[in-house]
Amino acid sequence: MTAGSRREARERALSLLYEAQAKNLTPAELLAELPVAPDPFAAGLVEGVGAELPRLDRLIERYAVRWAIDRMPVIDLNLLRIAVYELQERPDVPTGAVISEAVELAKAYSTDESSRFINGVLGSIAAEIRPSAPRDAC
Numbered sequence: 001m002t003a004g005s006r007r008e009a010r011e012r013a014l015s016l017l018y019e020a021q022a023k024n025l026t027p028a029e030l031l032a033e034l035p036v037a038p039d040p041f042a043a044g045l046v047e048g049v050g051a052e053l054p055r056l057d058r059l060i061e062r063y064a065v066r067w068a069i070d071r072m073p074v075i076d077l078n079l080l081r082i083a084v085y086e087l088q089e090r091p092d093v094p095t096g097a098v099i100s101e102a103v104e105l106a107k108a109y110s111t112d113e114s115s116r117f118i119n120g121v122l123g124s125i126a127a128e129i130r131p132s133a134p135r136d137a138c
Helices: 003-022 027-033 040-063 073-087 093-109 111-127
Strands: none
Touching: 003 027, 003 073, 027 040, 027 073, 027 093, 040 073, 040 111, 073 093, 073 111, 093 111
């Protein structure tokens, strides 16, 4: 899978997680009701985030200083969930790529402040999860 198609898959995963939250569905329920299945990488991210949601949220909340999960913008929270899931479960994806993609999606769909916030939170989480991974792309 090329970098561009992974970016598109992450973007699709973000929109699906947003839709699930807006419809008050689990990510698995949303995927089951789609007429056309998304790209396997996007579906894997959505399924993985859904399966690991409590664990992801606990980790995000621990590093999102002065931000409660229920007070975070939905886009920012879902970008963090996707990226933390990738950091934990997808060792084949470089740390810098995970963080960079989340920051770029935040710039496109949220605010400049959000991109800095996401970069900081993910940098701290990555240092815990992947302490020996190079982070020069962050």
